[in-house]
Amino acid sequence: MSVQEIEKTATLEHTGDGHHHGDGILGEQFETLEQQNNAYLIGMWAFIVQEVLFFGAIFTSYAIYRYKYVLEFTLAHHELNVWFGSLNTFVLLLSSYTMARAVRAAMQNRHKKQAIYLFLTFLLAGEFMLNKYFEYGAKFEHHLFPGGDYSAHEVVKHAKEKGELRIVEENGREFYELGKTRDGQFIAFKRVTPEEFEQRTRLFFGFYFIMTGLHGLHVLVGMIVIAILIGRAWIDHLKNKPIADYMPVEMTGLYWHLVDIVWIFLFPLLYLIGR
Amino acid sequence: MAGHSESHVHPVSLYTRTLWWLLALLVLTVAAGYIPNVPNWLGVVIALTIAVWKATIVIMNFMHVRFSGKLAWLFAGAGFFWLLIMLAFAFADYVSRPWEPFHGWPE
Numbered sequence: 001m002s003v004q005e006i007e008k009t010a011t012l013e014h015t016g017d018g019h020h021h022g023d024g025i026l027g028e029q030f031e032t033l034e035q036q037n038n039a040y041l042i043g044m045w046a047f048i049v050q051e052v053l054f055f056g057a058i059f060t061s062y063a064i065y066r067y068k069y070v071l072e073f074t075l076a077h078h079e080l081n082v083w084f085g086s087l088n089t090f091v092l093l094l095s096s097y098t099m100a101r102a103v104r105a106a107m108q109n110r111h112k113k114q115a116i117y118l119f120l121t122f123l124l125a126g127e128f129m130l131n132k133y134f135e136y137g138a139k140f141e142h143h144l145f146p147g148g149d150y151s152a153h154e155v156v157k158h159a160k161e162k163g164e165l166r167i168v169e170e171n172g173r174e175f176y177e178l179g180k181t182r183d184g185q186f187i188a189f190k191r192v193t194p195e196e197f198e199q200r201t202r203l204f205f206g207f208y209f210i211m212t213g214l215h216g217l218h219v220l221v222g223m224i225v226i227a228i229l230i231g232r233a234w235i236d237h238l239k240n241k242p243i244a245d246y247m248p249v250e251m252t253g254l255y256w257h258l259v260d261i262v263w264i265f266l267f268p269l270l271y272l273i274g275r
Numbered sequence: 276m277a278g279h280s281e282s283h284v285h286p287v288s289l290y291t292r293t294l295w296w297l298l299a300l301l302v303l304t305v306a307a308g309y310i311p312n313v314p315n316w317l318g319v320v321i322a323l324t325i326a327v328w329k330a331t332i333v334i335m336n337f338m339h340v341r342f343s344g345k346l347a348w349l350f351a352g353a354g355f356f357w358l359l360i361m362l363a364f365a366f367a368d369y370v371s372r373p374w375e376p377f378h379g380w381p382e
Contacts, residue, residue, distance in 0.1 A: 038344065038346070041347060045347055048350070048351075048354065049350055049351075049353055049354035049357070052354040052355070052358055053357055053361070056358040056361055059362075060361055063366070067366075067369070068374070070315060074315070082305065086301065089301050090301060093297045094294070096294075096337055097290055097293070097294040099337075100290045100336075100337045104284060104285065104287070104290070107284045254338055257333050260333060260337075261333055264326050264329045264330050264333070265323075265326050267304075268308070268323070268325070268326055269322065269323075271308075272305065272307075272308035273322050274318065
């Protein structure tokens with residue numbers, strides 16, 4: 001600690017009360033650092049609980065519609081790329097690890113190490129977004145974005161190839177039969193009109209884009225906060241600051257792990273089930 | 276000087292072990308998704324069980340709930356509990372009565 005810092009500490013410190021207001025970390029409304037950190041954490045957890053319910057509401061409506069249109073949703077599921085989904089899960093799990101290591105380094109006041117781990121987290125988040133960009137691009141190309149030019153054509157084509165959909169005609173009207181082919185024999189479970197099929201698969205892709213889009217937005221926000229923390233840690237490193245408040249990193253870590261947890265549920269529910 | 280923070284520092288092995296578990300469970304959940312002829316409901320149960328397992332170790336180890344005070348446990352538990360209420364009550368409604376007709380959506 002430099003002479004100036006010691007002087008600054010001495011003038012800020014409450015004489016004789018034994019508190020650590022001097023290091024500039026403890027807010028004056030708190031008695032102890034432990035109390036302050038607990039207040040931070042509880043605030044962050046309150047935010048996380050509302051995030052859980054926010055995503056939870058979308059998961060609930062997705063579950064209800066999947067329950068109602070399970071055959072249509074299952075065929076739409078097949079259009080998602082499991083490889084991309086698995087890769088992105090791997091990338092996010094790894095980024096949660098580097099984030100946890102950044103928090104650990106911050107607690108030890110190892111600013112350079114903290115900056116490096118935060119930077120790795122940032123890179124992994126960027127890789128996640130890059131994969132999403134390619135994935136979304138492919139969906140747009142195949143007219144699977146539920147916008148003006150949505151078409152279930154790809155879904156129908158692939159389902160027919162797999163023997164899970166059959167086009168039948170009755171009284172001059174076209175119908176889709178959804179089912180399975182066993183021993184060369186098609187077993188129909190349900191009959192829908194092409195319009196119904198289009199609307200219901202479109203609903204699936206609506207859920208897909210809303211859920212992964214909101215999640216991606218959370219990743220982007222996380223990247224911005226992490227970038228700010230990298231700057232702070234690097235300045236602390238250059239200034240050789242002996243002690244810095246680790247709570248901003250710890251709280252960003254909590255947020256980042258939440259983003260990871262949301263993906264842990266999104267991945268199997270969108271990409272895997274019904275395969 | 277740094278005594279207040281050093282007490283919360285956990286060994287690196289905690290994080291490394293958690294990561295290996297998460298990656299192993301990722302492989303398991305993808306493999307389970309490709310088992311042929313699994314009934315739809317069972318596939319969902321397997322996928323959700325593994326997802327809950329993964330989320331639990333993230334919450335416990337990465338988010339340090341295992342080492343946190345009762346208040347953090349209460350909050351983490353409350354989020355989960357409210358989510359269950361939402362799912363259970365919403366489903367109880369939708370599975371127990373016919374759906375309202377929706378304009379432009381033939382039944």
